[in-house]
Amino acid sequence: METIKADVAIIGAGGAGLRAAIALAEADPGLKVALVSKVYPMRSHTCAAEGGAAGVIKPDDSLEHHFNDTVGGGDWLSDQDAVDFFIQEAPKELLQLEHWGCPWSREADGSVAVRPFGGMKKQRTWFAADKSGFHILHTLFQTSLKYPSIERLDEFYATELLVHEGRCHGLVAIEMKSGQFRKILAGAVIVAGGGAGRMFPFTTNGAIKTGDGMALAYRAGVALKDMEFVQYHPTGLPNTGILLTEGCRGEGGILLNKNGRRYLQDYGMGPETPAGQPVLKTMELGPRDRLSQAFWHEQKKGNTVKTQWGDCVLLDMRHLGEKKIDERLPLVRDMSRSYLGVDPVEDPVPVRPVVHYMMGGIDTDIRAATSIGGLFAAGECACVSINGANRLGSNSLTELLVFGRRAAMSAMEHLQSAKGAGDASAIDAAAEGAQAKIRELFLRPNGKESIAGLRGEMMQTMEEHAGIYREGTGLAAAAAKLAELRRRYKDIHLHDKTNVYNTDLLQALELGSMLDCAEAVAASALARTESRGAHQRLDHVERDDAKFLKHSMATFRGMDAPAIGYKDVVITRSQPGVRDYSGDHK
Amino acid sequence: MTRKVVLEVMRYNPEQDTEPRFQRYEADCEEEWVVLDALNHVKATQDPTLSYRWSCHMAVCGSCGMMINGEPKLACKTFLRDYDGPIRVEPLQHFPVERDLVTVIDDFMVKFKRVKPYLIPKEEKPVEAGEYRQTPAELKKYKQFTLCINCMLCYAACPEYGLTPKFIGPAAISMAHRWNSDSRDGGRDARQEEVATGEGVWECSFVGACSEVCPEHVDPASALQQVKIKSTVDWVLEKLVPGGKKEGG
Numbered sequence: 001m002e003t004i005k006a007d008v009a010i011i012g013a014g015g016a017g018l019r020a021a022i023a024l025a026e027a028d029p030g031l032k033v034a035l036v037s038k039v040y041p042m043r044s045h046t047c048a049a050e051g052g053a054a055g056v057i058k059p060d061d062s063l064e065h066h067f068n069d070t071v072g073g074g075d076w077l078s079d080q081d082a083v084d085f086f087i088q089e090a091p092k093e094l095l096q097l098e099h100w101g102c103p104w105s106r107e108a109d110g111s112v113a114v115r116p117f118g119g120m121k122k123q124r125t126w127f128a129a130d131k132s133g134f135h136i137l138h139t140l141f142q143t144s145l146k147y148p149s150i151e152r153l154d155e156f157y158a159t160e161l162l163v164h165e166g167r168c169h170g171l172v173a174i175e176m177k178s179g180q181f182r183k184i185l186a187g188a189v190i191v192a193g194g195g196a197g198r199m200f201p202f203t204t205n206g207a208i209k210t211g212d213g214m215a216l217a218y219r220a221g222v223a224l225k226d227m228e229f230v231q232y233h234p235t236g237l238p239n240t241g242i243l244l245t246e247g248c249r250g251e252g253g254i255l256l257n258k259n260g261r262r263y264l265q266d267y268g269m270g271p272e273t274p275a276g277q278p279v280l281k282t283m284e285l286g287p288r289d290r291l292s293q294a295f296w297h298e299q300k301k302g303n304t305v306k307t308q309w310g311d312c313v314l315l316d317m318r319h320l321g322e323k324k325i326d327e328r329l330p331l332v333r334d335m336s337r338s339y340l341g342v343d344p345v346e347d348p349v350p351v352r353p354v355v356h357y358m359m360g361g362i363d364t365d366i367r368a369a370t371s372i373g374g375l376f377a378a379g380e381c382a383c384v385s386i387n388g389a390n391r392l393g394s395n396s397l398t399e400l401l402v403f404g405r406r407a408a409m410s411a412m413e414h415l416q417s418a419k420g421a422g423d424a425s426a427i428d429a430a431a432e433g434a435q436a437k438i439r440e441l442f443l444r445p446n447g448k449e450s451i452a453g454l455r456g457e458m459m460q461t462m463e464e465h466a467g468i469y470r471e472g473t474g475l476a477a478a479a480a481k482l483a484e485l486r487r488r489y490k491d492i493h494l495h496d497k498t499n500v501y502n503t504d505l506l507q508a509l510e511l512g513s514m515l516d517c518a519e520a521v522a523a524s525a526l527a528r529t530e531s532r533g534a535h536q537r538l539d540h541v542e543r544d545d546a547k548f549l550k551h552s553m554a555t556f557r558g559m560d561a562p563a564i565g566y567k568d569v570v571i572t573r574s575q576p577g578v579r580d581y582s583g584d585h586k
Numbered sequence: 587m588t589r590k591v592v593l594e595v596m597r598y599n600p601e602q603d604t605e606p607r608f609q610r611y612e613a614d615c616e617e618e619w620v621v622l623d624a625l626n627h628v629k630a631t632q633d634p635t636l637s638y639r640w641s642c643h644m645a646v647c648g649s650c651g652m653m654i655n656g657e658p659k660l661a662c663k664t665f666l667r668d669y670d671g672p673i674r675v676e677p678l679q680h681f682p683v684e685r686d687l688v689t690v691i692d693d694f695m696v697k698f699k700r701v702k703p704y705l706i707p708k709e710e711k712p713v714e715a716g717e718y719r720q721t722p723a724e725l726k727k728y729k730q731f732t733l734c735i736n737c738m739l740c741y742a743a744c745p746e747y748g749l750t751p752k753f754i755g756p757a758a759i760s761m762a763h764r765w766n767s768d769s770r771d772g773g774r775d776a777r778q779e780e781v782a783t784g785e786g787v788w789e790c791s792f793v794g795a796c797s798e799v800c801p802e803h804v805d806p807a808s809a810l811q812q813v814k815i816k817s818t819v820d821w822v823l824e825k826l827v828p829g830g831k832k833e834g835g
Contacts, residue, residue: 039639039641039649040691040695040736042647042648042735042736043639043641043642043647043648043649044647045641045642045647047642047646047647047735048642048644048646048647092713092714095713095716095717096713098717098718099705099707099711099713099717099718100704100705101704101705101765101768101770101771103725103728103729103732104717105722105725106720106721106722106725107722108721108722109719109721110719110720110721110724111717111719112717131646131733134646134735135732138732142703142704142761143704143705145698145699145702145703145704146702146704154695177684177690206641206642206643206647207640207641207642207643208641239618240643240644242643242644243644331646335644338663338665339618339644451634452629452630452631452634495633495634495635496634496635498599498601498602498635499601500599500600500601500684500685501637501684501685501686501688502637503629503636503637503638504634504635507634
């Protein structure tokens with residue numbers, strides 16, 4: 001097997017991976033960085049983020065406000081030391097992007113503009129029209145081209161981390177264009193592989209978001225933390241799951257049920273505010289978990305609008321006018337028109353909640369370090385945790401930057417303190433083993449199970465039992481079904497046994513990642529017998545701080561169900577309280 | 587509402603085929619689907635070996651550029667309802683084929699990097715000193731050219747790129763123009779070495795096909811035209827005007 005050597009290997013070239021690579025290149029041009037990604041960096045799903053990135057910049061705002069919004073928004077499951085670090089670094093990172101040329105939208109005086117966002121008490125969401133993630137990703141990618149020390153390994157799919165005696169020494173990856181395995185040896189590895197929304201059938205996530213980074217670390221022995229917290233974004237296009245940004249509501253769009261009622265006022269987020277004049281942390285600017293839950297209740301009451309794509313509510317932006325929609329929400333207009341045939345200038349847009357983001361992920365500390373020496377993680381695949389039980393919109397783009405850079409700094413510290421390269425023969429043997437596992441799919445007789453079939457069953461299970469509201473019996477059924485699917489996965493039929501750009505193999509490996517992540521979601525959700533943030537149990541409707549003010553920790557146990565343990569939440573100055581998004585609270 | 591759609595997809599596997607061939611698939615498709623949905627349906631239900639790139643399904647990741655009935659298109663934004671009869675799907679032309687609909691894009695990646703597509707600050711300023719001021723009018727001057735998703739449809743449409751592969755091409759030149767037009771940037775001279783050459787703008791015969799196919803309305807042709815005009819002004823100032831100096835510096 002061909003070997004590629006680097007000082008630091010990064011898996012994933014989206015926002016977090018690119019930010020980490022640039023941080024390393026800037027800190028020490030002598031360090032060789034291998035940036036490994038299963039897609040070209042421009043294809044990474046950061047590009048699909050629309051609304052913006054949060055960071056305190058305006059004089060009426062304060063770090064304390066951002067802290068409180070984030071901690072309360074996360075239903076007190078965020079680690080408060082991590083949140084403090086995050087909010088302090090946030091404005092610096094967003095300014096750094098500005099200095100790299102990010103085309104942030106501007107005020108008349110040339111300063112950076114901000115927009116209101118759900119659950120935020122002040123306007124602090126920096127935006128580039130409604131393509132903020134796209135511009136962040138491309139600014140980072142283009143900036144990364146300046147640095148010769150960054151060696152990109154585009155379209156390399158990482159299959160396994162090389163861990164020996166508690167330390168990570170690199171990874172094994174398949175080069176897609178040749179189908180050959182490569183051993184990538186590195187003094188430190190940063191996993192920045194993104195989320196896993198594709199476990200669900202209806203998601204804003206692109207095809208690539210299959211939890212590969214999470215699964216790599218999980219199988220290597222790092223716990224997956226808080227996996228039961230899956231964010232539904234309240235406003236997806238009903239036929240495709242395409243996201244209509246929270247910016248729609250930040251700019252003044254309103255949500256209506258079939259009777260034309262601003263139904264959010266019936267779920268503790270009222271009183272009704274004037275259409276087109278959004279009030280922060282109220283009504284349509286409530287947090288995503290609450291809005292998605294309100295949809296579920298409206299559906300139960302029969303208040304939703306029936307469409308050929310299922311039950312919807314209406315996102316009405318007509319009162320914003322064509323000029324504002326074109327200036328602030330051009331992508332939203334384009335997507336609604338082309339994919340749904342509805343022009344938001346003329347008509348309300350039918351929308352429904354859609355799986356969007358994983359709050360949980362690879363357990364890291366505030367330094368982005370995992371429990372394995374030399375292994376770090378950042379971005380959606382990681383759980384630091386700043387997002388707790390419910391992420392506030394526009395915190396995640398900033399998180400990519402803050403913790404992408406932090407992971408890079410920690411990796412450098414590790415390089416300085418690490419002792420030697422590790423046992424070469426043991427690492428080689430691990431790499432050969434990793435290759436043999438996948439080669440076996442090519443060599444053995446055809447299996448009986450279809451990749452698309454198992455994937456469909458997994459998605460249906462997740463949709464049915466691990467959605468906005470859950471209960472114990474359903475979650476137990478989901479856990480059993482996922483265990484069954486993981487067993488049947490051992491017998492999948494690989495149709496394509498050639499080497500060059502084998503997407504049949506790629507989809508098989510991605511399915512393996514998703515099944516492992518899905519099992520961690522179901523097991524963690526089943527064990528958490530309370531309701532908090534995005535995890536709502538119909539059989540345990542109250543938050544239970546005495547028992548569950550804790551992070552769930554799912555540990556991989558091969559073919560057995562994961563072991564679920566708990567880890568204390570770091571509370572520094574905000575004790576759990578009531579999440580108040582009513583209009584008269586402030 | 588479903589309807590039967592016939593896809594004629596170009597197949598090529600370098601390990602098995604000496605040359606490309608077409609394979610015909612019949613698929614039951616929803617009326618509102620895009621070509622990508624039809625391909626995904628075929629891959630899931632009929633032929634797992636079919637290979638193509640895709641991810642976002644919302645025309646922003648730039649992965650799924652293909653020739654659809656001879657035109658460069660994003661498969662995720664090409665609606666079945668706009669086609670009668672069989673739909674012919676081929677890899678983007680002007681690029682080598684890696685496999686099936688997957689092309690080799692190394693040439694673009696190299697050229698894109700050559701134009702220095704990043705901010706070369708006019709004035710260095712530490713991050714702690716805050717943002718560079720940029721008015722909405724200054725932003726508007728280059729904003730359109732930031733929208734390039736690197737899908738390379740413009741390279742597939744460009745007759746010059748087809749004839750003269752050394753041409754650095756529409757997207758790369760548009761990106762140079764994007765940075766040159768940014769009020770924070772002072773790197774035009776550095777980029778001109780790549781852009782204002784025979785392999786750069788002077789190769790373009792201004793057919794405008796790039797702008798017609800651009801899914802993001804970046805209008806690379808206008809960027810090329812503006813670069814040409816500015817390069818001509820440079821030349822006139824340097825060669826013809828005694829003591830003349832380039833604008834913009």
